Amino acid sequence: MKTLKKIIVSGLSASLLVPAIAKPNLTAAAAQAPEVEAESALVVDFETNQILLDQNAEEQRGIASMTKMLVEYILFQEIEAGNITWDTEVTISDYAYQISQNYELSNVPLRQGETYKLKELYQALAIYSANGATVAIAEQLAGSEPAMVDKMRELVESWGVTEYQLYNVTGLSNASLNGNIYPGSTEENENVMSAKGIATVASHLLKDYPEVLETSSIPSLVFQEGTSDAIQMKNWNWMLEGLLHERPGVDGLKTGTTPFAGATFTGTAVEDGRRIITVVMGAGDGVTNRSQRFNATDELMDYGFNEWDPAVVMEENTVLEETDPLTVHNGKSDSVEIMSAETAEFLLPSGVGAEDVTWTFTPDEEVLNEEGELEAPIEKGQEVGTITYSFEGQDLGYLDESSHNTVAAVTSESVERAGFFSIIGTWFGDFFGGLIDRF
Incomplete structure (x- = not known):
């Protein structure tokens, strides 16, 4: 599969969510579209x-x-x-x-x-x-x-x-x-x-x-x-x-x-x-x-x-390698990588290929704790956000209000919860680290 241009949003607060992009009147990259004799x-x-x-x-x-x-x-x-x-x-x-x-x-x-x-x-x-x-x-x-x-x-x-x-x-x-x-x-x-x-x-x-x-x-x-x-x-x-x-x-x-x-x-x-x-x-x-x-x-x-052809822009289970893994709290692993839950396929205009498609990852803050971390245990395939696709910097347009240019982003593997002593050690580290930060 061709490499996609990527815009990565891996931050852990609302301020890092992808902003809404206004939909164009003409679908992106359709400059060659005919202007027919009709209102x-x-x-x-x-x-x-x-x-x-x-x-x-x-x-x-x-x-x-x-x-x-x-x-x-x-x-x-x-x-x-x-x-x-x-x-x-x-x-x-x-x-x-x-x-x-x-x-x-x-x-x-x-x-x-x-x-x-x-x-x-x-x-x-x-x-x-x-x-x-x-x-x-x-x-x-x-x-x-x-x-x-x-x-x-x-x-x-x-x-x-x-x-x-x-x-x-x-x-x-x-x-x-x-x-x-x-x-x-x-x-x-x-x-x-x-x-x-x-x-x-x-x-x-x-x-x-x-x-x-x-x-x-x-x-x-x-x-x-x-x-x-x-x-x-x-x-x-x-x-x-x-x-x-x-x-x-x-x-x-x-x-x-x-x-x-x-x-x-x-x-x-x-x-x-x-x-x-x-x-x-x-x-x-x-x-x-x-x-x-x-x-x-x-x-x-x-x-x-x-003038339009179907194109796969990301395969199912593609790991977002250039996106920072999400931090895992109280897990046997400190982090987990993110991948696409399904194949993303769109119609693209002539002259626009899969390599011209960009994507953004937006974490779902409802599944994160106050520190922006996932809480262990975590199952493989657990939904953690969305991947949104666009080409030439603009959202794809659809007839209805549903967001068709997104797929779910999920965890690439399971992460078990750490043992009791490991969790206690993490708690003490977080607590005393917080005290030190205050002074």
């Missing part, structure tokens, strides 16, 4: 949630029909819980019917008071972004759209997304809902979130319910085939197989367009066994250049797959 953009590694590109990804913007990923998540939850099945019959309310009849919006024709299987309504949502079908699903799951919005709000907050606005299940402007708006909201309100927020939604959806890809990857499907209401649903994700911007490996996830949000798209694809999530927001208006969001996503996917 916000984000690339995230699916497995680790490591951010590979951040273009204004904290800014709050309209999310339009990307909202429907939250409806999908709750739908899968309810099916998993056994509360409904794909064969559940859903009766179309007057509200869902009215929305479905607005063909300026994305819709499939629904008949008021008639029943449809939940699965076909879901397919209309996932493939064709059908708004009336989405309302019908929400009413089935929660009793009403406002009650479903409450569930959606609880869900995103449970994932740590605290900055958002959610007023309806479709992502439409409230002005398009025929007066059926969330209590306390206005007709001007529309759903809002950051690219990081919507990527968090996508990440949870894909991790918890990967079966969503079975439907999101369908290029086209006929709704109500064999009836007078039959309609060809062509997937709005034009990067799927056989569509205008086909890209191998793309299998999801959700587009969205409103005048307020512009053209948005949460994409996902797999290449060489690695999946990434991309988000573009405000990629034009979705009308004058309907390809803009997909061209931008194509650039993001090229970058995410081609």
Whole structure:
């Protein structure tokens, strides 16, 4: 393994803990990252949630029909819980019917008071972004759209997304809902979130319910085939197989367009066994250049797959030889060396190798005594602190709040407690040494 640059923090007081380092807006060493034609953009590694590109990804913007990923998540939850099945019959309310009849919006024709299987309504949502079908699903799951919005709000907050606005299940402007708006909201309100927020939604959806890809990857499907209401649903994700911007490996996830949000798209694809999530927001208006969001996503996917590579920066059980061993009090050994508890692996941008990664060791003061020592006996593999990794002097960025760029630091061997007379001798030495220091 290549030698790592090291920053060693082996001191034994709070003053020697590693200070927090502000996270950059653009992931470190990504100067060659493309700046795509979108107001916000984000690339995230699916497995680790490591951010590979951040273009204004904290800014709050309209999310339009990307909202429907939250409806999908709750739908899968309810099916998993056994509360409904794909064969559940859903009766179309007057509200869902009215929305479905607005063909300026994305819709499939629904008949008021008639029943449809939940699965076909879901397919209309996932493939064709059908708004009336989405309302019908929400009413089935929660009793009403406002009650479903409450569930959606609880869900995103449970994932740590605290900055958002959610007023309806479709992502439409409230002005398009025929007066059926969330209590306390206005007709001007529309759903809002950051690219990081919507990527968090996508990440949870894909991790918890990967079966969503079975439907999101369908290029086209006929709704109500064999009836007078039959309609060809062509997937709005034009990067799927056989569509205008086909890209191998793309299998999801959700587009969205409103005048307020512009053209948005949460994409996902797999290449060489690695999946990434991309988000573009405000990629034009979705009308004058309907390809803009997909061209931008194509650039993001090229970058995410081609310009980042996995690298092991420290193997499991690597002894931190350049870090001072921790002092052991009342032990048969006076000190113990520290090692990594697990292998540390990260994606690194092109031109950055494992040798460019630095690490810092920070002791856990809660396991140390007042003198900053470990108290014997000590077991091998006992956790004593953390090892934090960064490259080019900056922390690695992640989608969630968890600290992914750290591994536990543990003791490299066991240290037995010294015998009684040895401990007494140490006590006398410490005591009289302290007296001498006073005079």
